[in-house]
Structure formats: C-alpha cells, structure tokens
Amino acid sequence: MQNYISSIVSGISITDAIDVCIVAFIIYKVLGFIRESRAEQLVKGLLVLVLATLASDQFHLYTLNWILKGTMTLGVLALVIVFQPELRRGLEYVGRSKLVKAPFGQFDKEKAKNITAQFIRAVDDFSANKVGALIILERETSLTDIAETGTILNAEISTELLGNIFYEGAPLHDGAVIVRGDKIYAAGCVLPLTQNKNLSKELGTRHRAGIGITENSDAITLIVSEETGIISIAVDGKLSRFLDIKTVEKTLLNLFLNATGDEKNVAVKSLAAIFNMLGRKNDAAK
Numbered sequence: 001m002q003n004y005i006s007s008i009v010s011g012i013s014i015t016d017a018i019d020v021c022i023v024a025f026i027i028y029k030v031l032g033f034i035r036e037s038r039a040e041q042l043v044k045g046l047l048v049l050v051l052a053t054l055a056s057d058q059f060h061l062y063t064l065n066w067i068l069k070g071t072m073t074l075g076v077l078a079l080v081i082v083f084q085p086e087l088r089r090g091l092e093y094v095g096r097s098k099l100v101k102a103p104f105g106q107f108d109k110e111k112a113k114n115i116t117a118q119f120i121r122a123v124d125d126f127s128a129n130k131v132g133a134l135i136i137l138e139r140e141t142s143l144t145d146i147a148e149t150g151t152i153l154n155a156e157i158s159t160e161l162l163g164n165i166f167y168e169g170a171p172l173h174d175g176a177v178i179v180r181g182d183k184i185y186a187a188g189c190v191l192p193l194t195q196n197k198n199l200s201k202e203l204g205t206r207h208r209a210g211i212g213i214t215e216n217s218d219a220i221t222l223i224v225s226e227e228t229g230i231i232s233i234a235v236d237g238k239l240s241r242f243l244d245i246k247t248v249e250k251t252l253l254n255l256f257l258n259a260t261g262d263e264k265n266v267a268v269k270s271l272a273a274i275f276n277m278l279g280r281k282n283d284a285a286k
C-alpha cells in the first residue's frame with residue numbers, strides 16, 4: 001500500500017501540481033461568482049437537466065432523452081443571452097485581476113484632501129438642502145460607455161460645478177455624474193438599474209441606478225436623496241444609508257489616497273466590510 005502511494009506521489013510532477021492548483025482556483029472563483037449572481041438557481045436547474053439526460057440514456061427512454069438533449073442545446077444559447085450581464089461582469093472581473101491590471105495614477109495627499117473637500121462641501125450642501133445627487137467614482141472598470149449616454153465635461157472637480165450640475169432645473173441635473181481620476185468626466189448619464197428584488201420599496205430609481213452600476217463594475221456610488229437628504233454609498237451591489245458626512249469624508253479620502261493597484265482593492269474591500277456592518281445595523285437597504 002505504502003509502495004503504491006509513493007509510486008503515485010513520485011509520478012506527480014511540479015507541472016501537475018500547478019495544473020491542479022490553477023483548476024482548483026478557477027473552480028473556486030466560478031463557484032463564488034455563481035453564488036453571488038442570479039446563476040445559482042440556474043446551475044441547480046442545469047444539474048437536474050444533465051442528470052435527467054444521463055438517466056434517460058441509461059434507462060433507454062429514447063424520446064425523453066432526445067427532448068432533453070435538444071433542450072440542453074437550446075439552453076446553452078439561452079444561457080448566453082439571459083446571462084449576458086453576468087458574463088460581462090465575469091469577464092470584467094478577469095480583466096480587473098492583478099495579472100492584467102493596468103497601472104493607474106495615484107493622488108498625492110494634498111490633492112486627495114482637496115478633491116475630498118470639494119465633494120464633501122457639495123454633498124453636505126445637497127443633503128442639507130435636499131438636492132438629489134448621483135455621483136459615480138470610476139475605478140478600474142471603464143465606464144466610457146455609460147459616460148457616453150450623457151454629456152462629456154472632463155472638468156476640474158469643484159463644489160460649485162457639482163452644485164451647478166445637480167441644481168434642480170439645470171440641463172444636466174437628471175442622471176449621474178461620472179468621476180474619472182481628478183475630473184468630472186461626464187454628467188447626465190443613464191445607469192443600469194439593479195436587478196436586486198430584495199431592496200426596500202422606499203428606494204426609487206436614483207438609488208436603484210446607483211446600486212446597479214456597482215453590480216456591473218467596481219465603481220463606487222455616492223447618492224444624496226432628494227426626498228430626505230439621506231447620504232448613501234453603494235459598493236459591490238450593497239447600499240449603506242444614513243451615512244454622516246464624516247464617514248463619507250473618510251471613505252473618499254481613503255479611496256483617493258489609495259487610488260491605485262492592490263492598495264485600492266484593500267481599501268475598497270475594507271470599505272465594503274464597514275458598509276456591510278453598517279448596512280446590517282441600519283437594516284436600510286433590505
């Protein structure tokens with residue numbers, strides 16, 4: 001027995017080990033992705049279909065087997081169409097992974113503080129005066145296609161400009177502002193709405209659009225409610241509401257200071273964890 005095991009072990013080369021590790025990692029990631037997306041139920045359904053096809057073949061139920069095989073062929077095509085957003089998200093996820101990450105610039109401390117201050121003054125003012133605002137901070141996933149639904153500005157970030165954009169009645173006040181680096185890149189942009197059916201009914205389309213973009217990208221959304229003045233932030237499809245201005249300031253400063261690479265991922269992951277905690281406490285979005 002010992003000889004048998006040692007002969008197997010000695011037959012495993014380093015390439016085999018790497019091969020197994022890579023496949024295990026891919027399976028782990030795919031399972032994680034399936035759990036996060038709408039695909040979980042579908043994968044269960046597919047498994048039942050595959051098992052039924054195998055069973056019908058085994059028990060020579062030819063007509064049933066023929067129908068099931070036909071359903072599976074059509075099913076693959078239907079899958080690609082129905083799960084186009086998830087597939088896109090998955091590919092974007094691969095594109096954002098460390099292996100193929102593009103280098104991005106980082107703000108120095110002064111600049112990060114200055115940009116944060118501009119946002120904070122605007123957001124504080126919006127909240128106090130109940131001016132609705134929807135601001136998307138682009139990270140590694142390009143939002144060029146979303147920006148193109150609005151008006152490209154490519155302007156310096158300033159409290160005054162943000163105030164002008166979201167001023168009720170101003171031509172660009174409807175829709176979202178996209179922030180790219182240290183610029184207000186576009187305004188009046190149309191975002192995809194979230195597919196999450198568990199959100200509170202009191203959240204309207206501004207919040208749903210703000211959450212939706214974070215499900216399709218790694219962007220971070222800042223929302224001020226026109227109705228209540230409540231400030232919220234959405235990350236990774238999760239919304240944290242009732243944020244005070246200090247929390248928003250810390251969040252933005254962290255984000256702008258760590259605007260690149262791994263540090264940024266760590267910063268955003270820890271923000272997501274904080275928001276999850278706050279979200280549970282407030283029980284706001286559900």
Ligand SMILES: Nc1ncnc2c1ncn2[C@@H]1O[C@H](COP(=O)(O)OP(=O)(O)OP(=O)(O)O)[C@@H](O)[C@H]1O
Pocket residue numbers: 132133134173174175176189190191192193202203204205206207208209224225226227228
């Ligand atoms: N898909 C979208 N993309 C970008 N902005 C959107 C989108 N849908 C709605 N909005 C913005 O949200 C506004 C409507 O907000 P609505 O009152 O429905 O949402 P809400 O979540 O209840 O927000 P509030 O609390 O501010 O009222 C629109 O005037 C528009 O500016």
